[in-house]
Amino acid sequence: MATDPTPRQLVVVGGGMVARRLVDALRSRDTDGRWAVTLLCEEPRAPYDRVALTSYFTGRDPEDLALGGQELWDDPLVTLRRGVAATAVDRTEQTVTTSDGRTLPYDSLVLATGSYAAVLPVPGKELRGAFVYRTIDDVADLRTYVEQLRTELGRPLRGAVVGGGLLGLEAAGALTALEVGTTVVEFASRLMPLQVDDGGGEALRRLIEALGVTVRTGTATSKIAGRLGRVSSMEFADGDRLDVDVVVFAVGVRPRDELARESGLAVGERGGVVVDDTCATADPAVWAVGEVACIGGRTLGLVAPGYTMAEIVADRLLGGEGTFPGADLSTKLKLLGVDVASFGDAFATEPGSLEVVISDPVAGVYKKLVMSDDARTLRGGILVGDASAYAALRPMVGRELGGDPAAYLLPEGAAPAPTADLPEDATVCSCNNVTAGAIRCSVTDRGCTDLTGVKACTRAGTSCGSCLPLVKRLVTTELEKSGVTVSNALCEHFELSRAQLFDVVRVQGLTTFSEIIARHGLGRGCDICKPVIGSVLASLGTGHILEGERATLQDTNDHVMANLQKDGSYSVVPRIPGGEITPEGLIVIGEVAKDFGLYTKITGGQRIDLFGARIEQLPRIWKRLVDAGFESGHAYGKSLRTVKSCVGSTWCRYGVQDSVGLAIALELRYRGLRSPHKIKLGVSGCARECAEARGKDVGVIATDNGWNVYVGGNGGFTPRHAQLLAEDLDTETLVRTIDRFLMYYVRTADRLQRTAVWVEDHEGGLEAIRAVVLEDSLGIGADLDEAMAGHVEGYEDEWAAALDDPEKLLRFGSFVNAPDQPDDTLAYVSERGQARPATESERSGGGVLIAGTTLEVRR
Amino acid sequence: MSIETTAATDLGVRWHEICSLKSLSRERGAAALVAGRQVALFRTFDDRVYAVQQLDPFSGANVMSRGIVGTRGDVPTVASPMYKQVFDLRTGSCLDPVGKEPHSLQTFPVHVVDDVVSVGLPGGQGAG
Numbered sequence: 001m002a003t004d005p006t007p008r009q010l011v012v013v014g015g016g017m018v019a020r021r022l023v024d025a026l027r028s029r030d031t032d033g034r035w036a037v038t039l040l041c042e043e044p045r046a047p048y049d050r051v052a053l054t055s056y057f058t059g060r061d062p063e064d065l066a067l068g069g070q071e072l073w074d075d076p077l078v079t080l081r082r083g084v085a086a087t088a089v090d091r092t093e094q095t096v097t098t099s100d101g102r103t104l105p106y107d108s109l110v111l112a113t114g115s116y117a118a119v120l121p122v123p124g125k126e127l128r129g130a131f132v133y134r135t136i137d138d139v140a141d142l143r144t145y146v147e148q149l150r151t152e153l154g155r156p157l158r159g160a161v162v163g164g165g166l167l168g169l170e171a172a173g174a175l176t177a178l179e180v181g182t183t184v185v186e187f188a189s190r191l192m193p194l195q196v197d198d199g200g201g202e203a204l205r206r207l208i209e210a211l212g213v214t215v216r217t218g219t220a221t222s223k224i225a226g227r228l229g230r231v232s233s234m235e236f237a238d239g240d241r242l243d244v245d246v247v248v249f250a251v252g253v254r255p256r257d258e259l260a261r262e263s264g265l266a267v268g269e270r271g272g273v274v275v276d277d278t279c280a281t282a283d284p285a286v287w288a289v290g291e292v293a294c295i296g297g298r299t300l301g302l303v304a305p306g307y308t309m310a311e312i313v314a315d316r317l318l319g320g321e322g323t324f325p326g327a328d329l330s331t332k333l334k335l336l337g338v339d340v341a342s343f344g345d346a347f348a349t350e351p352g353s354l355e356v357v358i359s360d361p362v363a364g365v366y367k368k369l370v371m372s373d374d375a376r377t378l379r380g381g382i383l384v385g386d387a388s389a390y391a392a393l394r395p396m397v398g399r400e401l402g403g404d405p406a407a408y409l410l411p412e413g414a415a416p417a418p419t420a421d422l423p424e425d426a427t428v429c430s431c432n433n434v435t436a437g438a439i440r441c442s443v444t445d446r447g448c449t450d451l452t453g454v455k456a457c458t459r460a461g462t463s464c465g466s467c468l469p470l471v472k473r474l475v476t477t478e479l480e481k482s483g484v485t486v487s488n489a490l491c492e493h494f495e496l497s498r499a500q501l502f503d504v505v506r507v508q509g510l511t512t513f514s515e516i517i518a519r520h521g522l523g524r525g526c527d528i529c530k531p532v533i534g535s536v537l538a539s540l541g542t543g544h545i546l547e548g549e550r551a552t553l554q555d556t557n558d559h560v561m562a563n564l565q566k567d568g569s570y571s572v573v574p575r576i577p578g579g580e581i582t583p584e585g586l587i588v589i590g591e592v593a594k595d596f597g598l599y600t601k602i603t604g605g606q607r608i609d610l611f612g613a614r615i616e617q618l619p620r621i622w623k624r625l626v627d628a629g630f631e632s633g634h635a636y637g638k639s640l641r642t643v644k645s646c647v648g649s650t651w652c653r654y655g656v657q658d659s660v661g662l663a664i665a666l667e668l669r670y671r672g673l674r675s676p677h678k679i680k681l682g683v684s685g686c687a688r689e690c691a692e693a694r695g696k697d698v699g700v701i702a703t704d705n706g707w708n709v710y711v712g713g714n715g716g717f718t719p720r721h722a723q724l725l726a727e728d729l730d731t732e733t734l735v736r737t738i739d740r741f742l743m744y745y746v747r748t749a750d751r752l753q754r755t756a757v758w759v760e761d762h763e764g765g766l767e768a769i770r771a772v773v774l775e776d777s778l779g780i781g782a783d784l785d786e787a788m789a790g791h792v793e794g795y796e797d798e799w800a801a802a803l804d805d806p807e808k809l810l811r812f813g814s815f816v817n818a819p820d821q822p823d824d825t826l827a828y829v830s831e832r833g834q835a836r837p838a839t840e841s842e843r844s845g846g847g848v849l850i851a852g853t854t855l856e857v858r859r
Numbered sequence: 860m861s862i863e864t865t866a867a868t869d870l871g872v873r874w875h876e877i878c879s880l881k882s883l884s885r886e887r888g889a890a891a892l893v894a895g896r897q898v899a900l901f902r903t904f905d906d907r908v909y910a911v912q913q914l915d916p917f918s919g920a921n922v923m924s925r926g927i928v929g930t931r932g933d934v935p936t937v938a939s940p941m942y943k944q945v946f947d948l949r950t951g952s953c954l955d956p957v958g959k960e961p962h963s964l965q966t967f968p969v970h971v972v973d974d975v976v977s978v979g980l981p982g983g984q985g986a987g
């Protein structure tokens with residue numbers, strides 16, 4: 001990279017979203033270092049995601065709103081000045097004066113100062129308790145005020161938002177999140193008057209009222225009244241009044257064009273720095289981008305057109321020829337959890353438009369498509385309540401839809417996906433102005449092989465994310481076309497997918513790895529395929545996992561039937577079916593833990609985990625547990641973990657069925673079942689769902705008439721709620737349903753695929769699985785039942801079996817030439833009365849270590 | 860039976876008898892104490908024996924012997940049981956750092972004579 005010895009100076013005023021995009025775009029293209037950039041930011045922080053401002057109230061930190069990484073600010077050619085405003089521009093001298101008294105020369109100047117939040121010119125607008133909604137400081141002040149006032153008054157607060165547009169509903173969401181009883185006051189006759197029509201406004205009102213927000217449309221606010229300098233009520237033009245403790249103004253924005261005005265640049269009729277379609281002002285050294293720019297005669301209050309402007313100026317600064325293509329004012333929002341989208345000519349302003357409307361007031365859905373007079377070309381539309389069709393429809397604006405337009409408005413999931421014929425130049429991601437062609441090209445020419453790669457390469461989907469479903473489909477289609485086909489091969493040793501392997505092994509009755517790899521694979525196997533085959537063989541009931549050659553297939557934990565921890569020690573979890581345990585059982589576990597110096601913790605699956613066991617201690621620990629009647633909990637296996645239950649009808653006042661009894665029965669039935677990934681079950685004794693069964697792979701919830709069963713839930717990185725599979729089953733049908741569901745999953749899922757993703761990826765989804773499990777649509781029901789019966793019958797406790805076999809116990813020696821000698825690098829310190837691994841500094845500091853697990857008592 | 864597996868040179872190496880070949884299972888590892896030092900031994904399908912450091916450089920725990928043995932192409936490998944980095948058993952070099960900075964393993968010469976597995980430590984190491 002040849003760096004220009006004296007780069008030219010670019011000063012960007014305004015550290016908002018658009019300014020950041022400009023700097024980012026410039027730095028990523030200006031590889032020769034032709035420009036050095038200074039960014040003046042009046043706010044005390046680096047540019048952040050203003051669009052996501054409201055998420056500040058759902059527990060996010062200001063840091064989470066950061067846009068992009070720190071790298072941009074570490075770039076030597078970028079100077080970020082936080083908390084510094086530009087106070088004047090001298091266009092003759094080409095300098096900017098800053099609030100900290102400096103004068104910066106510029107070769108080019110970009111104004112990206114955004115907007116002020118407008119305040120209604122009514123009496124009382126300056127009282128304490130009246131807010132605007134634009135910056136992190138605004139929302140932080142609002143939150144502090146509400147929380148303090150609530151404590152002071154000791155009662156729930158009431159609030160009002162003036163303005164029922166996009167911003168007003170955002171603010172209403174924020175107040176609701178702060179548990180303030182909220183009224184939205186809108187001057188126009190409907191909510192979001194700029195985006196939706198009367199029908200959409202009505203649907204929106206119903207949805208929002210259902211969330212407990214009061215809506216007053218057609219109402220002009222005339223005064224904010226106060227007591228002790230603090231907001232206490234508001235008055236309306238029609239004479240009504242409303243007691244409120246806090247008011248948020250969301251009545252639109254006013255461009256911050258004062259620097260331009262004062263330096264003699266033209267501003268628009270309704271404000272905004274006048275620029276041409278290259279974002280240049282009349283002064284060739286001065287540009288304006290984002291909300292402050294008045295382009296094509298108006299200012300644009302959305303981030304996407306601002307980003308386009310930023311890209312154009314970055315391009316022009318480097319000698320490019322970009323022009324502003326006109327703004328796409330399409331929006332898709334989730335306001336208070338309600339989907340709203342509007343795109344294209346939503347109000348059918350073009351003559352000769354046809355409207356196709358589907359309105360379902362009960363479901364709270366309103367959908368409208370605006371079509372050309374021959375009903376073929378899509379011109380725009382409005383979606384309220386269910387905006388799932390937005391991603392597919394927006395790029396089609398101005399194009400023939402093909403087929404019955406009404407088909408696009410059918411409920412979620414039923415909408416067709418017109419991706420195949422999406423034209424190359426159709427904009428898929430409007431935030432970042434990425435076309436279908438660019439996405440396809442990133443796969444075909446630029447070697448992207450997955451969604452993450454395409455996002456990094458094209459930026460598509462990296463802002464609001466609403467286009468992601470469409471981007472993903474395009475990427476998959478393109479990958480499949482180009483033959484890069486998402487390969488099913490397990491690893492270099494097997495061409496087959498896990499499901500295919502399972503089938504051949506089962507059908508051909510193979511029982512050893514050597515046979516399987518000789519007939520269906522290549523070479524000697526690896527850490528990917530060996531555990532898969534180990535698991536397949538175990539699912540098929542071929543015997544103990546540590547028997548003979550099978551021992552070589554087992555992954556880290558399975559190999560010693562315990563869970564490896566960070567320091568190389570293990571944890572031990574005996575099974576406690578349904579979470580029910582006798583006092584005697586608890587005492588045994590307690591004594592074992594005490595005698596071996598183990599750290600104990602209750603798990604989320606209602607059992608007890610004992611940590612800090614050394615490999616050579618495992619057989620002695622298990623001997624004690626097995627002698628006391630415990631068995632392996634398979635916490636180490638990709639297999640059934642636990643069946644969590646609430647206490648159910650035996651004790652609970654609300655319970656309608658014996659959830660503990662069922663949970664124990666299920667846990668004993670499926671214990672030891674090896675599967676593509678871990679499986680968790682839950683059983684709740686009534687609809688209150690205390691066992692959180694819907695967070696499990698299989699969740700059972702008692703009803704007055706039997707059991708409802710849900711499938712495909714999980715916690716973890718991507719939590720999912722299980723979906724209803726069948727209702728009101730009797731216990732016998734329930735068990736058969738779960739048998740088949742689990743067995744079908746075990747046979748057909750991919751390696752490390754949990755049930756949620758398996759259900760999602762299964763052709764035909766949950767419907768198809770329901771057909772297999774309940775209606776035996778594949779005719780494999782009896783086979784699945786038999787396989788499960790075989791599992792139940794063939795179950796043996798792995799640990800008890802291992803203890804009986806001196807051969808297997810040999811692998812638990814710590815050293816082949818000193819099987820009882822502990823690893824002397826393990827070191828523990830005491831914390832809250834138990835041992836935990838010493839940290840690096842505690843080890844090197846010495847002195848604090850305790851003997852911990854070496855102090856066992858042998859019995 | 861007499862099989863030898865050794866690293867490049869035996870010069871200045873001090874040999875330590877560890878165990879019998881049959882006390883190592885095929886296609887798995889076992890830890891050994893070689894003059895007080897933790898070493899991981901692996902016996903592959905062809906009855907070759909390899910020795911590398913027992914310390915997993917990525918986690919800092921003494922666990923390498925508990926990883927899965929396999930091959931990448933023709934290279935005999937072990938995968939760390941902790942975070943699954945893959946190493947060449949012959950050279951100790953890291954073949955798949957799983958997105959981390961690669962670290963390699965120290966290897967030790969091994970020879971098997973009359974069913975006895977011996978591990979060599981570089982001169983001056985161990986012994987005392």
Ligand SMILES: Cc1cc2nc3c(=O)[nH]c(=O)nc-3n(C[C@H](O)[C@H](O)[C@H](O)COP(=O)(O)OP(=O)(O)OC[C@H]3O[C@@H](n4cnc5c(N)ncnc54)[C@H](O)[C@@H]3O)c2cc1C
Pocket residue numbers: 013014015016017018019040041042043050051052053054084085086087112113114115133134135167170256259289290291292300301302303304306331333
């Ligand atoms: C709650 C909320 C929700 C929104 N939701 C959406 C949405 O869903 N979709 C959408 O497209 N848009 C949405 N918007 C609008 C979107 O945030 C704006 O269009 C976008 O932020 C405009 O970017 P900008 O960089 O032009 O201006 P801004 O983001 O306003 O940035 C301007 C910055 O310049 C600083 N500044 C001003 N004057 C000076 C000076 N003289 N010296 C130094 N610094 C100065 C300001 O302090 C400010 O930080 C939302 C806005 C809000 C407030």
Ligand code: SF4
Pocket residue numbers: 646647648649652653654655656659684685686687688689690691
């Ligand atoms: S889910 Fe129902 S039965 Fe179970 S503990 Fe909760 S309230 Fe009681």
Ligand code: FES
Pocket residue numbers: 428429430431432460461462463464465466467468
């Ligand atoms: S449309 Fe917003 S990220 Fe693509």
